[in-house]
Amino acid sequence: METIRSLDLAVQECVRVRGFSRLSDVQAQSIPLVRKGRNLVLIAPTGTGKTESAMIPVFDAMRGHPGGGFRTLYITPLRSLNRDMLQRLAWWCKELGLTVGVRHGDTPQSERRKQALSPPDLLITTPETLQAMFMGKVLRRHLANVRYVVVDEIHELAAGKRGAQLAVALERLVEYAGEFQRIGLSATVGNPDEMGRFLCGARPFQVVSVPVAKHLEISVDFAGDRFEKQADWVSREIDRHASTLIFVNTRVTAEALGHQLFPRGDVEVHHGSLSREVRIEAEERFKSGAIRALICTSSMELGIDIGRIEHVIQFGSPREVARLVQRVGRAGHQLEAVSRGTILATGFDDLLESLVIADRAKAGMVEEVTPPRNAADVLANQVAAMAVEYREVSRERVREVIGRSYPFQVPGPLLDEVVSQMEEHGLIRVDGDLIRSSGRSRKYLAGNLSMIHDERKMSVYDMVSRKTVGTLDESFVVGWVHTGAVFITKGQLWRVLDMEDGRITVEPARKAKGELPSWEGEQIPVPFPVARDVGALRKSRDFSKYHPNSETLRFVLRFLEEMDRNRSPVATDTEITLENAPEGVICNVCAGHKANEALARVISILLSARYGTTVGIEIDAYRIYLRLPPELRSGEVREILLSLEPGHLEGILQLAMKRTALFKWKLVQVAKKFGAIDPDADYERLSIHKLTDLFESTVVQKEAYRELFSNYMDVGRAARIVSLLREGDISVILSHLSILGAEGLFSSRDQISPPSVDQAVISTLKRRLDQQEVVIACMNCRKWKSRTVVSRTPDPLVCPICGARLIAVLKPWEEPLLAQASRRTRSEEDRAVEVRLLKNANIVLSSGKKAVIALSGRGVGPENASRILSTLAEGDAFYREILKAERNYIRTHRFW
Amino acid sequence: MRLEFLEAGPALLVCRTRKVLVAADLHIGIESDLALHGLHFRSRSHDRMKRVLACVEESDPDLLVLLGDVKHTVPLTTRQEYRELPGILEELRKSLPLRVLPGNHDSGISRFLREDELLAREGALIDGTGYLHGHTYPDPSLSGHLIVSGHHHPMVTLKDEVGCSLRAPAYLLADVDERCLRMNAAGEEASRQTRVLFIPALNELAGYDIGRTVREPFSPLSRCMRTDDSEVFLADGTFIGPLATLEDYGDDQEP
Known part of the structure; x- marks a missing residue:
């Protein structure tokens, strides 16, 4: 109460009107700190009044010290959050006589001009727009007035290169504004201090953090492994609560679940590939209570306000503790209310993983966020930005400014490497100690304000x-x-x-193996510690601390009993099992996606080097599936696995990755951010191989490796598994294919198969062949030909002129062959054509309509047709043969 | 006649009564063209000249023949070319006499050359061997000789079982159909054997899959060659075999 009373009177009034009769814990702790001018990181679940905690004292101070220019910047990672924030903060600003504006990519030119003429006191913006603002003289002058910078959803930004860029931008801002107060708002993370360092560099800061556990009530349920059953369960849960948010892991699942639940009439779907209008409408309908459930992907994780949510369902394992906490945190949406959430697990792996994650969430063991350090492309981007900003700037000043930011402390030799690379490709000019902008730098910068890669x-x-x-x-x-x-x-x-x-x-495709990649990289990797815990749980089989309900427990125990009955050893955190599968070997390794990815690539490159064979790999968090020729079995894989040295993995991977498309793509991306390749570059000019050669042992290549080895795989953790193997703390057991090994193989988790794809394929093919245009010609009298489509050809085919049944069936583009075969003087080639046409007609004579259909297939000539007909396949099987022939044609005649 | 394959170029040494060093397709100035298309790299012209000089050093030739496309940009001459070409040509000239068979990229090259250095577009016979850039029909006087030609930037792709591939500059030797090349005088029967040897580009950024050249010929020479008994060599002279051995024509599976 005392805290409130010390505030500016108008602010006090607003607080009262807003109904904050009592301050929440977060607010009570953080308001005095902000008022004292401390830098602050505020860690709390969404919906605990974080924004107000930061803004009440900021408003208070802004009232106390009037002035021009942008006085406070409020930076969020998303435009949609900007709009939301504007709505929330506009009321406060109006009441307090302050001006507020929003500025991001969509902001109209007129609005921008207005902001340049009379800058609002509070500007809500994105990191990329902040970058753009440094390019303008007038805006730079307004930025000199900044006293407060609030970074919202800082955990989201800090994890990537956008954050590294923002951290430098804040230091560049200091050059104009002097030191300002920094406030970071973060969801729960495992390492709050790191967020503080990220925000403030070497400056002192304080962390206010709300413990997660007391706000969460999470249970895990299981409703069988059939999708329909699971959807029924969700439907029942929706009935039990006034409002429910259902999180799924992929858009595919969102669509599928939506499809099942739409008949209820009170459910909508919300995900990133829906248009903005559709999404906003769904949000509004949910907010107003017109619908009681919203199915969504990570699109709803950040703090967009959609009103009160009573219950959160997580469909399938959330895969990460942070994700679970964030998602379930959406429920309850009132100060200090408890957030209720239920995970519906969908299978054995999924269930154990869910239990582990729920338990870790209750214990507050949220994953750490690791800001990328010394990302060379971000450095290049910011060097170019400073060159444009100052036109010429000393290398020492650049070093000083960038070096103050946490992601680039001690940029030393890296800065020099980056600068000479940039000079080499003409993005900047270097003159002794001076870095100057070049003709290209401004254009580069305009096209590269964002560190987000634009995707084709x-x-x-x-x-x-x-x-x-x-x-x-x-x-x-x-x-x-x-x-x-x-x-x-x-x-x-x-x-x-x-x-x-x-x-x-x-x-x-009909059959799926392994965990399939689904579109647009929605794969959420399961972290190493979670996978290790799952392994430990498989070993102990002690579920008491996880409090599963009886049905859940029964399912798990039944699964494990079946493993025992089959004498299949269960892979755990201390045991790797290698199982011989029909087309390869399954390595059950409980190490999470990224470590398994690294291990799998190392094993496959070594196997292929030793045995000279191609190795296919598929991985998930608990297994690596190696597709191998029949002579390579688990014994050979074990030998490779046991020969690994922890220190060698990175070197092997560098060699292994160099030839991969993934690496080349990453390299191009990094080179783009370096300004060596323009966003609209014409790649036809240079093959990707030459392109990658040109970056051999440059800082660009180094950065591509750094990113690959930190974002796509976890070499360190893979090395840890190898160390444990060498020290005997993990043993390797050879075995036959088990239900556990096969689980990932044959029941992909993120996949819902449509009913009978095969049927659909065949019917599409039938339709297409029916409509195929053909030329029919008599090979007896050679006087009659006609054009028609397959469905309209009579059976049998008879020449209306001579009455013969020797009719050739050709595709329209083959028509000239007829003339060739009937020339008076025929070359050897013409003879050959004639023989083929006669063969064609003979097939039609003996097999009738079936032959006509076969011959109308793409790339199906008389040889293929007679092979297809000789299988005597009927019905669908016959069409499947045609499909096979067409496929073969596409594969072997790709250049025709 | 003896041929020596100089890997350091790649370049070819043709020895009969004299030793002629042949290098094709330097494409000096390619970097400014790439930059125009959004790909920015430092100029590597100097490295390319050094490679030619290394071949000179290694083989001690009497004459240097540049087989066209010495410069890159058409129809204009870029700043980079004005800046670099005079120095590079002068440096080469200092070591030995120089001849240039102009290519399709060589418009305006004459201003950088001495009068006697520039030969005809349709090719020239030097010491019993024909030389031709390769974008035109050859002069009938080359009939019956080995024609050394550039322009095609041949490159092969070899795959091993694991699927890794070697992409390397290569030479392609093939018989040509004289009639098709319009090399016979009217009524004259084709009796002499004329062969063409396509040599790889010295510019390391150039390279065009041989298989594609065969499938989609883009010049009189490539249209008129007989591919059935053609032979492929690597830059160091390693004999790969007839074209048919390159079953998989280095298709572009990677995007």
């Missing part, structure tokens, strides 16, 4: 229906998709037949 989209073309079925992000394609790969998009499985010119040719 590649279209996916279905060979069977001959239609484009959707688009994929370039990064997803380069990282995961290769000829023969199976992936999911549009809720269906697809196999890649061909990739060229930004187009991927696919066919529907």
